[in-house]
Amino acid sequence: xxxxxxxxxxxxxxxxxxxxxxxxxxxxxxxxxxxxxxxxxxxxxxxxxxxxxxxxxxxxxxxxxxxxxxxxxxxxxxxxxxxxxxxxxxxxxxxxxxxxxxxxxxxxxxxxxxxxxxxxxxxxxxxxxxxxxxxxxxxxxxxxxxxxxxxxxxxxxxxxxxxxxxxxxxxxxxxxxxxxxxxxxxxxxxxxxxxxxxxxxxxxxxxxxxxxxxxxxxxxxxxxxxxxxxxxxxxxxxxxxxxxxxxxxxxxxxxxxxxxxxxxxxxxxxxxxxxxxxxxxxxxxxxxxxxxxxxxxxxxxxxxxxxxxxxxxxxxxxxxxxxxxxxxxxxxxxxxxxxxxxxxxxxxxxxxxxxxxxxxxxxxxxxxxxxxxxxxxxxxxxxxxxxxxxxxxxxxxxxxxxxxxxxxxxxxxxxxxxxxxxxxxxxxxxxxxxxxxxxxxxxxxxxxxxxxxxxxxxxxxxxxxxxxxxxxxxxxxxxx
Amino acid sequence: xxxxxxxxxxxxxxxxxxxxxxxxxxxxxxxxxxxxxxxxxxxxxxxxxxxxxxxxxxxxxxxxxxxxxxxxxxxxxxxxxxxxxxxxxxxxxxxxxxxxxxxxxxxxxxxxxxxxxxxxxxxxxxxxxxxxxxxxxxxxxxxxxxxxxxxxxxxxxxxxxxxxxxxxxxxxxxxxxxxxxxxxxxxxxxxxxxxxxxxxxxxxxxxxxxxxxxxxxxxxxxxxxxxxxxxxxxxxxxxxxxxxxxxxxxxxxxxxxxxxxxxxx
Numbered sequence: 001x002x003x004x005x006x007x008x009x010x011x012x013x014x015x016x017x018x019x020x021x022x023x024x025x026x027x028x029x030x031x032x033x034x035x036x037x038x039x040x041x042x043x044x045x046x047x048x049x050x051x052x053x054x055x056x057x058x059x060x061x062x063x064x065x066x067x068x069x070x071x072x073x074x075x076x077x078x079x080x081x082x083x084x085x086x087x088x089x090x091x092x093x094x095x096x097x098x099x100x101x102x103x104x105x106x107x108x109x110x111x112x113x114x115x116x117x118x119x120x121x122x123x124x125x126x127x128x129x130x131x132x133x134x135x136x137x138x139x140x141x142x143x144x145x146x147x148x149x150x151x152x153x154x155x156x157x158x159x160x161x162x163x164x165x166x167x168x169x170x171x172x173x174x175x176x177x178x179x180x181x182x183x184x185x186x187x188x189x190x191x192x193x194x195x196x197x198x199x200x201x202x203x204x205x206x207x208x209x210x211x212x213x214x215x216x217x218x219x220x221x222x223x224x225x226x227x228x229x230x231x232x233x234x235x236x237x238x239x240x241x242x243x244x245x246x247x248x249x250x251x252x253x254x255x256x257x258x259x260x261x262x263x264x265x266x267x268x269x270x271x272x273x274x275x276x277x278x279x280x281x282x283x284x285x286x287x288x289x290x291x292x293x294x295x296x297x298x299x300x301x302x303x304x305x306x307x308x309x310x311x312x313x314x315x316x317x318x319x320x321x322x323x324x325x326x327x328x329x330x331x332x333x334x335x336x337x338x339x340x341x342x343x344x345x346x347x348x349x350x351x352x353x354x355x356x357x358x359x360x361x362x363x364x365x366x367x368x369x370x371x372x373x374x375x376x377x378x379x380x381x382x383x384x385x386x387x388x389x390x391x392x393x394x395x396x397x398x399x400x401x402x403x404x405x406x407x408x409x410x411x412x413x414x415x416x417x418x419x420x421x422x423x424x425x426x427x428x429x430x431x432x433x434x435x436x437x438x439x440x441x442x443x444x445x446x447x448x449x450x451x452x453x454x455x456x457x458x459x460x461x462x463x464x465x466x467x468x469x470x471x472x473x474x475x476x477x478x479x480x
Numbered sequence: 481x482x483x484x485x486x487x488x489x490x491x492x493x494x495x496x497x498x499x500x501x502x503x504x505x506x507x508x509x510x511x512x513x514x515x516x517x518x519x520x521x522x523x524x525x526x527x528x529x530x531x532x533x534x535x536x537x538x539x540x541x542x543x544x545x546x547x548x549x550x551x552x553x554x555x556x557x558x559x560x561x562x563x564x565x566x567x568x569x570x571x572x573x574x575x576x577x578x579x580x581x582x583x584x585x586x587x588x589x590x591x592x593x594x595x596x597x598x599x600x601x602x603x604x605x606x607x608x609x610x611x612x613x614x615x616x617x618x619x620x621x622x623x624x625x626x627x628x629x630x631x632x633x634x635x636x637x638x639x640x641x642x643x644x645x646x647x648x649x650x651x652x653x654x655x656x657x658x659x660x661x662x663x664x665x666x667x668x669x670x671x672x673x674x675x676x677x678x679x680x681x682x683x684x685x686x687x688x689x690x691x692x693x694x695x696x697x698x699x700x701x702x703x704x705x706x707x708x709x710x711x712x713x714x715x716x717x718x719x720x721x722x723x724x725x726x727x728x729x730x731x732x733x734x735x736x737x738x739x740x741x742x743x744x745x
Binding site: 104107115310331334339340347361 | 638649650652678682689695696699700704705706707709710
């Protein structure tokens, strides 16, 4: 139990002119469970980092005070535990037990107490393996549970969670929430959690604080009061307000077949079963096929094979007008038939400006410069990137980067677009923008395939669904 | 694939030896091989190393796989130094046109190759049987190295396999954009450089996040750390260190007695 107080707090990152947050005055009582909301750029992560004592004097300039029980937070790192988004970069050690023990060693816990506390923390979060399990053999969800155990084992008085489930699939996210529920039931620690998917964690919190741009207080109160009064404006800012309606964009009639997969199979050498085993599919103009299934069911493998990016061990993916399988086409030709958009947009950026990024594929395909110019202008305007034409792709916000990666894949006008988890970890506003964008692309006559865990996304857009399990198609049903 | 897996199980006798003791033995043997310029000393050292292998619990298959390339490198050293020796001395063993190989040059070349072979084999035996975590523990506990540096390096080592996976992701993502090296070597080189750059940018970001996560868990906060895993120097560890020194002394002694020992050339 610990009280938290920001008194006239402001933080300016080194090298920036404007403050990330300014004039924050906030008090959280001992034992309160707080959900912290706000659009990106409202400084939520900066506030959490300040509480965790991670804002050092060489990384920026602080004014005002951050106090835990009335004393400077920077001197009390040992009383605070923080869980970040990305499971992979939170684990330090090679063995699971050692990783939980790492935080205890740092805290100078006597050696005799370390392993009992490690075991207890692993049990609390429902970690399914023993202490010897290698951290590199864990799924993302399991890694995040291990990282949570590492936080809990230190018995912090203040627990900070920075979008703890944003990078996880639905099963992984559910397991984390269950671990949290168990953990919070037997601790009196104060809790501050940042999360866009509000409905999933609402039962864990008793107070909601919403921030506006620059850390200004926008709303503060019980969940009922905050969502009742400010629901619409919060939804507009990107919060998944519980019960707020979602858009639906049903498709018209599907046109001709644009891409056909025949018996697509991929077996990695040494694996005991094929990652994908004889899957057929058809992508038709003006229709979106949602590919669903649990982790490890072969969804992403199917996207790679259908996109001509990996060589199948059997079967092939073809488009009308090409005699060979897609995987045998040179990359330049491939990009004029099929575009693929990956989860991490940054891997796909190959030039220094947004404009060049859009001109890249048409230029490689040998289009005339007038046609390229017209296409780039059209895409810039349609995807609302015209303001950013001269910007470096790596400086864009998450939503902008996602829009650009879609636009880049579309630039050479391929008949088919394949999307891998397009809505993963997006806030409500970006989600809505993506649904509209993808619906427009579909209604212009592009054939679409989306690998997705997101039921809402599939319900909003999909004409058909292909469900995979253990590398095989279980059903192909028409939905919506 | 990048693999850091040891060549033996965690319960094998050699895996249980204190890493610092192994490090010392490897250093002693490699140093002796490097200061001895004759052919007999490294040969004796190599024989001693292989005499130990059956008792160490090392599986031969994985060991040979690891050693294959190092031995190939040693063989190359022999060939190059024999054929291109500054002067061919002693009886001519082989001649083909202008190419002559003498007994003297072959002995000198073989001695050099054997030295490389000893250092490589000892190094692989020492490091490929050591769990990186155990090594870090022993370094901080026996040699009192700074935890900031040692544990930091260990965390960085854990990130290495992630880089290999990320390389593949970047390459695939670029093929999807229409960017591929193909058969043009200049384009391939350019693409390699830009992929490497993307990988480095990603690695820097990751390192920053990892450092923040370690800080948040109280790493390097000025409190002396406690140890969850104790590494001790047990009597067998001391015996191994003494035995390594003894083997070195005997090898040098024997080759001196045989009259071939030469110091550092």
